[in-house]
Each structure stands twice: as C-alpha cells, then as structure tokens.
Amino acid sequence: MTLHRAFWLILCAGMALRIIWAGLVPVQPMSDSWAYHQFARNLVDHGIYGWTATEPTAYWAVGTSAAIAFTYLFTDGFWGVVLLNLVAGLLSIILTYHLATRYFGAAVGIVAMAIVAFWPNLIVFTTILSSELFFIALMLAGLYFWQRPAGNAMANLLLAGVIWGIAGYVRPVILLVPVALALVDLAHGPRRLVTTALEAAIAILLISLVALPWTMRNDRVLGAPVMVSTNFGPNLWMGNNPDSHGGYMPLPAEVASMSEIERAEYLKDKAKQFIAEQPLAALKLMAVKLVKLNNRETIGVVWNGDALEPRIGKTGMTLLKLIATGYWYLVFLGGFAGIAVLVARGGWITALFTPPVALWGYFTSLHAVVVAEDRYHMPSSAFIAMLAAVALVALADWRSGRETNLQAGRAS
DSSP, X not given: OOHHHHHHHHHHHHHHHHHHHHHHSOOOXXXXXXXXXXXXXXXXXXXXXXXXXXXXXXXXXXXXXXXXXXXXXXOSSSHHHHHHXXXXXXXXXXXXXXXXXXXXXXXXXXXXXXXXXXXXXXXXXXXXOSSHHHHHHHHHHHHHHTTOSSSOHHHHHHHHHHHHHHHXXXXXXXXGHHHHHHHHGGGGOHHHXXXXXXXXXXXXXXHXXXXXXXXXXXXHHHSSOOSSOSOHHHHXXXXXXXXXXXXXXXXXXXXXXXXXXXXXXXXXXXXXXXXXXXXXXHHHHHHHHHHHHHSOOOHHHHHTHHHHHHHHHHHHHHHHHHHHHHHHHXXXXXXXXXXXXXXXXXXXXXXXXXHHHHXXXXXXXXXXXXXXXXXXXXXXXXXXXXXXHHHXXXXXXXXXXXXXXXXHHHHO
C-alpha cells in the first residue's frame, strides 16, 4: 500500500469513527462542559462572559465558550459544537501526520497519524463541550508554521504567533510553548539558539498582542489587566497546599468575599509560601501530580456519562474506561520506547532536544507544578503518538531486517 493511499484510508476511518460516535451518543453537558455551556449562553443572550448576566468573569479562558457561543447563533442544539469538534479532530489527525513526517520521516508520520485517528479518548471527546480538542488543533497548527522549511520564513513565524495567540484564548499555557521550542536549539549551538530565541520572543509578542483586546476588557471589567484568565493562582494553590492531593479541590472559605483578582493573588501567594516553607512536601506533591497526570485516561468516558450510562449501564462504562486507559498505557509506554530509540540512534542530547520530547516535557512539567488531572496530558497526545510511532517503525524495520538476514542465511 502506498503512503498516499494509507493517509486517506486512515483519515477517512478516523473521521468515520468520530461521526459514528457523534451519531450514537448525544451531547449532554456535565461538569466543566455545563459551565462552558452556561458561559456561552450568557454571551449569546446577554453579551456578558460570566456565570450570570450580572457576574462577568475571567476565571476561565474565554475562547472555548466563545466558539460554542458562535454555534448557538445558528442553533439551540449542540450539532454546531459537534461540527467544530469534528473539524478540530480532522486538523489534529492531518497535522500530526505532517509534523511527524517533518521530524522523523513519512513512515513515522503515517503511524503517528493512525495512533491519533484511532485514539479512543480523542474520539469520544467529539461529543463533549471542552477546550481540549480546540487547543490541540490550534497548537499543532501553530507548530506547523513554526520553522516551516517551505515558504517565507517571516510569514510562517507571523502565522505561528497569531495562531498560538488564538490558542491562548482557549488555554493560556500556550504562552511559553515558543520558549520550550527555543530551548530545543540548545543542541544546535549558540548561534542557532540566538536566532530561535529571537523567533520565540516575536511569537510571544504576537500571542500577547492577539490577547490584548481581552486584556483590556479584563482591566475595564475586573480592575486589572489580566492577560486571559485569573485561575493560575487558584490552580497553583490547589496543587500546593498542606491539604492538596494534587488534583482539583474546592477553594478555601476565606476567599469567598474576595474579588476575583484579590482571590487570584492571595492564593498564588499562599501557594508560593507553601513551596518556600515546605519544599520537601512540595516535591512529594510534584511526584503525586506526575502519577495523577498519567495514571489513567477516563475523562472522556466520564464527561459523556449522562448520555452513555443509561444506554450501556455501569458495566459498559467500566469497559469503555478500561479500553480508553489501556490504549493510553500502550501509547504512553510507546512514547518512552520512542525516546529510547532516538537515544540509541543519536544520543541523549539529540533525543531530548527534539520538539515532540520538549513539548511533552513542557506540558508535563507545567502540571507537575500546578495541578494535575488525566485530561491535562491531552495536549501532549500528538507528541506521544509521534514518539510511539518512532518505536513501532523501528520495531518493524528491525523485524524486516532480521527476516532478510534469516532468508540470506538460508540461501547461503
């Protein structure tokens, strides 16, 4: 089978699975999805981004709710959200192929594409109102233009920065992605590092400029020029306090009467104080968060629970969770195997200073410091898939070479 034919077969199969899932499982928002729905309805009905029409907020980034609100201009149902999720899924599959091909060759690109196309968690997120699929697609789209070999270098850089700026409205963690990518060029000498650092600075400036209208809105509405969202302090506190278990937890009672800005600063200071005064406890919590980040992949099934459980029961829910987590474990371990292959081929420096490894490390490190749940490893999905594909292609090449050697031995 040619690579061209394999590309289209995988793409069609991956999208067919997502469309079939969307046809079988209705959208029923729960948990964070319900919050996004409420924010979107307030945007459409009242022109206010907030919990109610009289409570404007910037606690969560506005991008996801704004995208959902756009679909509500055309329908009171959720088909528009599903359509956007399908587009995000399509882009993620295609971009994974192109990026993996750029980094590791076409064979790895096809395998990485297949891993993403058939990834259960990415499929079931098609019927969830969430930021995950939007962010993955936008992040990969910006990465596609970052240091793109073809085309005008400055135009590519500008496109990367603008796309990442839009991604910042979905998740502000995009801001330091250019820094992580600049550090990749440490392995290529100081001259290349200086060039990439300048490119990273331009990208960060563009991200900030794209966010400027919302920053100004926050200054006007909340009284402080918050770039996108105010939840960094609360999230840092959730992952760094004496009662933390590394994941989501209710905010302390003493912040109830504070403004959103006061609460964010207070909780950030409390978290920093805990880290400074109890560094060993903070380190232990980092280890807990690393486990919590990677120990399962059930969130897609859980957030579809209100629609799924009446149809498949608790046993069916458990089975789907096992399938999703089993797939995650295989790809996760495959990612480390891919790093081992890169180390064997070119040494530790070459292996670790590649974009997929650097970005997987960036998102992992971020949530080891802040707060962790299994959905927070999803931005790394495409990069882990690329590395697992490296391992699978290397295994196939080894087996092919072994069989060739055996046949040669028999012939002699």
